[in-house]
Amino acid sequence: MKQELNTLEETVSGDYKYGFVTDIETDVIPRGLNEEVIRMLSEKKNEPSWMLDWRLKAYRHWLTMEEPKWPNVNYPEIDYQDISYYAAPKNKGKLKGLDEVDPELLRTFEKLGISLNEQKRLSGVAVDVVVDSISVATSFKKQLADIGIIFCSISEAIQKHPELVRKYMGSIVPATDNFFAALNSAVFTDGSFCYIPKGVRCPMELSTYFRINTGNSGQFERTLIIAEEGSYVSYLEGCTAPQRDENQLHAAVVELIAMRKAEIKYSTVQNWYPGDHNGKGGIYNFVTKRGLCLGDYSRISWTQVETGSAITWKYPSVILKGDHSVGEFYSVALTNHYQQADTGTKMIHLGKNTKSRIVAKGISAGYSQNSYRGLVRAGKNAAGARNYSQCDSLLLSDHCGAHTFPYIEVKNATSVVEHEATTSKIGEDQLFYCKQRGIDAETAVALIVNGFAKEVMNQLPMEFAIEAKKLLAVSLEGSVG
Amino acid sequence: MLSITNIHASIEGKQILNGINLSIQAGEIHAIMGPNGSGKSTLAAVLAGREQYEVTEGAVTFLQKDLLEMSPEDRAREGVFLAFQYPVEIPGVSTTNFIKAAVNEKRKYRGEEPLDAVSFMKLMKEKMAMLRIDQSLLSRSINEGFSGGEKKRNEIFQMAMLEPKLMILDEMDSGLDIDALRIVANGINKLRNENNAILIITHYQRLLDYLQPDFVHVLYNGRIVRSGTKELAMELEENGYDFIKEEANLITAE
Ligand SMILES: Nc1ncnc2c1ncn2[C@@H]1O[C@H](COP(=O)(O)OP(=O)(O)O)[C@@H](O)[C@H]1O
Numbered sequence: 001m002k003q004e005l006n007t008l009e010e011t012v013s014g015d016y017k018y019g020f021v022t023d024i025e026t027d028v029i030p031r032g033l034n035e036e037v038i039r040m041l042s043e044k045k046n047e048p049s050w051m052l053d054w055r056l057k058a059y060r061h062w063l064t065m066e067e068p069k070w071p072n073v074n075y076p077e078i079d080y081q082d083i084s085y086y087a088a089p090k091n092k093g094k095l096k097g098l099d100e101v102d103p104e105l106l107r108t109f110e111k112l113g114i115s116l117n118e119q120k121r122l123s124g125v126a127v128d129v130v131v132d133s134i135s136v137a138t139s140f141k142k143q144l145a146d147i148g149i150i151f152c153s154i155s156e157a158i159q160k161h162p163e164l165v166r167k168y169m170g171s172i173v174p175a176t177d178n179f180f181a182a183l184n185s186a187v188f189t190d191g192s193f194c195y196i197p198k199g200v201r202c203p204m205e206l207s208t209y210f211r212i213n214t215g216n217s218g219q220f221e222r223t224l225i226i227a228e229e230g231s232y233v234s235y236l237e238g239c240t241a242p243q244r245d246e247n248q249l250h251a252a253v254v255e256l257i258a259m260r261k262a263e264i265k266y267s268t269v270q271n272w273y274p275g276d277h278n279g280k281g282g283i284y285n286f287v288t289k290r291g292l293c294l295g296d297y298s299r300i301s302w303t304q305v306e307t308g309s310a311i312t313w314k315y316p317s318v319i320l321k322g323d324h325s326v327g328e329f330y331s332v333a334l335t336n337h338y339q340q341a342d343t344g345t346k347m348i349h350l351g352k353n354t355k356s357r358i359v360a361k362g363i364s365a366g367y368s369q370n371s372y373r374g375l376v377r378a379g380k381n382a383a384g385a386r387n388y389s390q391c392d393s394l395l396l397s398d399h400c401g402a403h404t405f406p407y408i409e410v411k412n413a414t415s416v417v418e419h420e421a422t423t424s425k426i427g428e429d430q431l432f433y434c435k436q437r438g439i440d441a442e443t444a445v446a447l448i449v450n451g452f453a454k455e456v457m458n459q460l461p462m463e464f465a466i467e468a469k470k471l472l473a474v475s476l477e478g479s480v481g
Numbered sequence: 482m483l484s485i486t487n488i489h490a491s492i493e494g495k496q497i498l499n500g501i502n503l504s505i506q507a508g509e510i511h512a513i514m515g516p517n518g519s520g521k522s523t524l525a526a527v528l529a530g531r532e533q534y535e536v537t538e539g540a541v542t543f544l545q546k547d548l549l550e551m552s553p554e555d556r557a558r559e560g561v562f563l564a565f566q567y568p569v570e571i572p573g574v575s576t577t578n579f580i581k582a583a584v585n586e587k588r589k590y591r592g593e594e595p596l597d598a599v600s601f602m603k604l605m606k607e608k609m610a611m612l613r614i615d616q617s618l619l620s621r622s623i624n625e626g627f628s629g630g631e632k633k634r635n636e637i638f639q640m641a642m643l644e645p646k647l648m649i650l651d652e653m654d655s656g657l658d659i660d661a662l663r664i665v666a667n668g669i670n671k672l673r674n675e676n677n678a679i680l681i682i683t684h685y686q687r688l689l690d691y692l693q694p695d696f697v698h699v700l701y702n703g704r705i706v707r708s709g710t711k712e713l714a715m716e717l718e719e720n721g722y723d724f725i726k727e728e729a730n731l732i733t734a735e
Pocket residue numbers: 492493495497515516517518519520521522523524
């Protein structure tokens with residue numbers, strides 16, 4: 001037994017491969033937060049006055065709020081005055097194309113395995129890239145525009161499509177929603193904006209790559225996706241950060257809205273720097289993601305593979321307002337060393353015959369803590385609502401923790417809510433079986449973990465599934481003694 | 482091929498094997514019989530390199546190499562295959578993918594390129610036909626929800642794919658009805674050749690009717706107390722293990 005644990009422990013002590021810092025000139029606002037900073041930020045972005053007013057209102061509300069203490073995570077108090085709220089690669093200005101992007105930055109993306117040029121030519125995935133506070137490049141814009149799809153940074157959308165932004169921003173996650181959403185609303189810097197017009201099926205995956213580069217800065221991105229009647233879009237989000245000793249804050253807000261018969265698929269591979277083996281450093285990932293199935297027969301599906309961050313606090317949710325609408329949540333959360341994750345979803349059934357499905361897979365190794373927290377609510381008028389939830393935990397060590405907090409609130413007699421949960425431990429028997437077939441412990445753990453997470457991985461678009469599979473293996477790899 | 486000298490082994494401080502000597506040549510079939518708890522599975526585990534078992538004395542050479550020095554995965558790559566008494570389930574890992582990983586690990590160990598998808602499928606098809614295994618079994622998660630017979634057949638299938646030198650079959654016949662037993666035994670017979678050897682662990686005679694061992698050994702209290710030819714197995718079948726036990730206890734008492 002002892003030996004087995006040692007082997008596993010060594011197996012799961014992999015290193016972070018994206019921990020480099022890119023040496024590019026950055027424009028940074030000094031640390032600290034007050035109305036002056038927000039004005040400065042808004043001015044740098046050349047924003048209209050309604051945007052500034054919106055930010056200030058959110059900020060004033062934020063001042064009255066308290067940081068939530070209910071998640072099952074522990075961290076020293078965050079000093080919000082010690083963070084810089086704006087950092088941008090210099091000389092970005094108005095980029096016309098990838099050719100104008102700082103070559104150092106392009107090399108960074110090559111290192112990360114996303115060559116924008118290659119992406120552009122080969123894979124047919126449209127990419128938006130956000131470094132620190134701003135969006136540096138969006139590919140495929142023209143082809144998308146030809147069929148009426150708008151895919152650009154949120155900053156650009158504020159300039160060019162103010163009517164859409166004003167109408168929908170904050171309509172799903174109000175600035176007053178929670179502490180971090182309020183903070184984000186006050187200081188958000190960039191993010192992606194997608195608009196899919198009526199009846200259009202987006203012909204390619206839309207993808208945004210987020211990277212925090214500058215030290216002592218926070219990243220507060222804001223994403224808004226609007227799918228008009230009968231449209232379809234699949235959106236992918238990836239994230240990494242350099243390895244630093246201090247913690248960095250990432251507080252994003254993502255809003256999705258699906259009209260009648262529209263479908264949005266939102267996939268995330270989250271690989272922010274998780275901190276070192278002793279729990280030093282790493283990103284605090286406090287994110288509010290919510291989708292609104294506004295129209296009848298609409299569908300929103302969240303898929304997430306969460307391997308990074310020192311702390312994850314995130315509950316991608318769906319409000320099922322339209323009759324017959326469908327919400328889905330597929331999640332793999334892997335924690336190692338001293339990582340802490342408190343993640344799950346909320347499915348709020350308001351319309352008739354709405355359906356939701358939750359598949360959450362938690363993998364805990366080292367001394368990490370992994371919690372699933374999920375709410376399923378069926379309102380008075382949600383006749384015939386159905387939910388199925390399945391939460392499975394896989395433990396890889398004796399020191400880690402896996403916790404499940406399911407909340408169920410049903411306010412009508414015809415709703416059916418089902419919840420299943422299992423906890424298992426990678427068995428010495430399983431490992432030995434693999435070894436006896438010539439498969440070493442490291443490969444065996446990757447195989448077993450990927451098998452455990454398969455149902456969720458299968459939901460990811462192909463290009464992402466391969467990356468995510470490797471990521472699970474890398475997050476657990478180490479030298480086997 | 483395999484030479485076991487005076488092996489003593491314990492688990493959690495409890496001595497199980499008390500000096501085993503056994504030598505197996507290429508092309509031979511050996512059977513180890515013995516009552517429950519006599520240490521048969523322990524011997525198999527020690528040969529395969531299961532970490533919880535501590536070898537306190539003795540040596541094992543396999544193809545001129547010190548087997549006990551090798552990690553379990555290297556033993557497998559060198560050609561030791563253990564068909565488990567209780568094969569484990571690995572949810573979500575398809576049998577095909579699992580076998581592909583195993584085959585390619587072995588090739589890597591030998592400095593060979595991984596098999597491409599086409600060659601791998603060809604090999605699979607060939608072995609499936611030989612053992613009359615159905616495709617549907619191989620696309621399911623490994624051993625998950627398999628019947629006893631399916632698990633055993635899957636072990637034999639993996640064995641066919643990996644082409645080991647030494648095949649150790651632990652209670653291959655347990656839990657199999659007579660038809661399944663015949664299929665499994667026929668499969669094993671097809672895998673025999675003059676370059677490999679088989680070590681059958683069983684406490685029944687019936688599998689031996691199909692496999693015709695060259696030598697039969699009786700294990701009792703962690704020692705081989707009798708060795709003979711297949712007639713010994715028939716003798717045991719008729720008289721049970723009692724006479725062996727009495728004999729052994731007499732010797733210990735002296
Ligand atoms: N993990 C273990 N801890 C303690 N004793 C064990 C363990 N595994 C096996 N044994 C003991 O070792 C002895 C031999 O077991 P085993 O090799 O499985 O016998 P066989 O296969 O011949 O039935 C038995 O007395 C059994 O109880």
